[in-house]
Amino acid sequence: MALEPDAMGFIFYPGSPRAVCAEDVRDWTADCPPAIAKVGVFVNATAETIKTTVATAKLDVVQLHGTESPAFCAALGGRLWKAIPLNREPAYPPADYPVEALLLDYQSNEQHGGTGRTLDWAKAAQFCRETPRPVVLAGGLTPVNVQAAIRAVRPWGVDVSSGVEQAPGRKDWQRVKDFIAQCRTNL
Numbered sequence: 001m002a003l004e005p006d007a008m009g010f011i012f013y014p015g016s017p018r019a020v021c022a023e024d025v026r027d028w029t030a031d032c033p034p035a036i037a038k039v040g041v042f043v044n045a046t047a048e049t050i051k052t053t054v055a056t057a058k059l060d061v062v063q064l065h066g067t068e069s070p071a072f073c074a075a076l077g078g079r080l081w082k083a084i085p086l087n088r089e090p091a092y093p094p095a096d097y098p099v100e101a102l103l104l105d106y107q108s109n110e111q112h113g114g115t116g117r118t119l120d121w122a123k124a125a126q127f128c129r130e131t132p133r134p135v136v137l138a139g140g141l142t143p144v145n146v147q148a149a150i151r152a153v154r155p156w157g158v159d160v161s162s163g164v165e166q167a168p169g170r171k172d173w174q175r176v177k178d179f180i181a182q183c184r185t186n187l
Contacts, residue, residue, distance in 0.1 A: 003180055006157065007037040009063065012045065012053050017168035018161065022056035029058065039063050039081070047076050054078070063103060070096040081136060083107075086119050086127065094131060102131060103159060106139040118145070121152040128155055143178035147185065158183060 010025045011018040029038055040059040042050055044066030054062060064073065065083040070092055073080055080099040084090050085107035094102055104124050106117040118140030128135045134156035141149055142163035150158065162168070164175040 003177060005036060005180055007039050007061070008032070009039040009041055009159065009161070010057065010059075011041045011161075012057075013041065013043040013065070015043070019169075022053045025057040025059075037061050041065055044068065047072070050076060061100070065105070067091050070098060074098045083138075084127075086124060086139070087117075094127075099133070101134040101136055101156065103136040103138055104155075105159075121149060124153045124155070128153055141179075143175055143182050146179060146182045150183070 008029070010020050012022070013019055025038070025040075032038065037060040038058065039061040040050075040053055040057060041063045042053075042065065045053075050062055053059070061079045061081060062076070063081040063083065068082065073082060080097075081101045081103050082094075082097045082099045083103045083105050084094050086104045087106050104119060104127060106119055119137070124135075124137055135153075136157040136159050137149060137153050137155035138159035138161075140163065141158055141160045146158055146160070146163075149155075160179055164171055164179050166172040166175075
């Protein structure tokens with residue numbers, strides 16, 4: 001069975017154990033079917049860094065996980081997803097972001113994402129109901145709990161990283177396959 005995810009994410013935040021470089025991503029995804037979106041994850045990077053990385057890695061979507069402002073997003077343009085910490089007050093109202101989608105994640109004082117901590121799904125479901133934009137759910141998702149999360153929250157999409165790893169930055173391909181299979185199963 002081919003994995004066939006809807007998207008693949010690549011971390012371009014140097015402070016992450018999952019960080020990669022644009023040239024590697026370009027090479028890894030050269031034969032990637034066009035239907036699979038290539039998403040670059042950035043944390044408080046400059047617009048120039050993001051634009052250069054997008055061009056080099058041939059990314060389709062930029063996912064911002066830092067304290068980027070709505071004005072920064074508007075100036076950057078392109079297909080943007082903005083991470084919103086559900087466990088704390090965001091720096092700006094989520095409705096102010098001119099982005100394609102909002103991503104709900106758990107943010108700690110030490111990490112901007114990838115914490116493996118599960119969100120409050122009732123609060124996430126309420127957020128989904130109240131926002132007109134597509135919402136991607138992240139935060140503590142695994143092959144074991146992703147179906148329950150989808151049923152409870154009804155997001156547009158789900159995002160996983162640490163929940164399918166054997167160690168930070170090292171994916172467990174069986175967990176990845178299991179996660180995708182759970183997402184594809186009729187709910």
